Amino acid sequence: MTTPLVSCADLAVSLSSSAPPTLLDVRWRLGGLPGRDDYDRGHLPGAVFLDLDTDLAAPPGPGGRHPLPSPAELERVLRAAGVRDGHPVVAYDADNGSIAARLWWLLRWAGHDRVRVLDGGFAAWQAEGRPVTTGVPVPDEGDVTVRPGQLPVVDADGAAGLARTGLLLDARAPERYRGDVEPIDPEAGHVPGAVNAPFSAHTGPDGRWRTPEELAAHFAGLGVLGDQPVGAYCGSGVTATSVLLALEVAGVTDRAALYAGSWSNWSADPDRPVATGDAPG
Structure with missing residues (x-):
């Protein structure tokens, strides 16, 4: 595959082929109604729903609000959803890919490379007048084998090191990065040295x-240059994967590290320093 994104038009063609991709709906929102409610109201034909909180993360705890699932549990979830070794997967969320990127990253981390994110998500599919159903498929059991560690992950110490010697990107909204507000985690601000x-x-x-060229220019403006080590974090390790996806779409790097615990892990440790304001600190 030349890009980790797939258009609605291309997905529609592949879904009508003799070997359609495994289609996974991972719609989720921070607060409000659960994503399963959106799925039940309508989803892409053949899509299986996976829940971010229970299927794509371990229970919250010291590791953060959305720790990585255990390899055994992830394998169980993926097989139940029909994921097969060597067979393509397409993930979609409501619109911007920031949640679908979590599944994209998990599959890559687990050694399954044939995975894409639907560009524009369910909103784009619906806007183009493409078919939607309320029928719930019963997928055949998959045979995917989870081989963890195929993409780099860092802990809090590793994230601090990246902020000092490489580039650590904070995927959260500017007001949370600055520390103006913090609606969820114990303390407001960002990892010292991280760039918003x-x-x-x-x-x-x-x-x-955005196009690969636009994204490449965006990251260059943030200081992503050359072969420097790069990592990303967010509130709980979900939307940070959108940064990693964007880096790959831009052709910048496919080896950036995820700080999986992210701010929910960092801010829970009173011994960790916190920076505020617009500057990395």
Whole structure:
């Protein structure tokens, strides 16, 4: 695959082929109604729903609000959803790909490379007048084998090191990065040395992803240059994967590290320093 994104038109063609991709709906929102309610009201034909909180993360705890699932549990979830070794997967969320990127990253981390994110998500599919159903498929059991560690992950110490010697990108909204507000985690601010890189910058007004050239220029403006080590974090390790996806779409790097615990892990440790304001600190 040349890009980790797939258009609605291309997905529609592949879904009508003799070997359609495994289609996974991962719609989720921070607060409000659960994503399963959205799925039940209508989803892409053949899509299986996976819940971010229970299927794509371990229970919250010292590791953060959305720790990585255990390899065994992830394998169980993926097989139940029909994921097969060597067979393509397409993930979609409501619109901007920031949640679908979590599944994209998990599959890559687990050694399954044939995975894409639907550009524009469910909103784009619906806007184009493409078919939607309320029928719930019963997938055949998959045979995927989870081989963890195929993408780099860092802990809090590793994130601090990246902020000092490489580039650590903070995917949260500017007001949370600055420490103006913190609606969820114990303390407001950011990891000292981290640069704000809001995930909202990856998509245009129509909800579709910006071109590789636009994203490459965006990251160059943030200081992503050359072969320097790069990592990303967010509130709980979910939208940070959107930054990693965007880096790959831009052709910048496919080896950036995820700080999986993210701010929910960092801010829970009173011994960790906290920076505020617009500057990295």
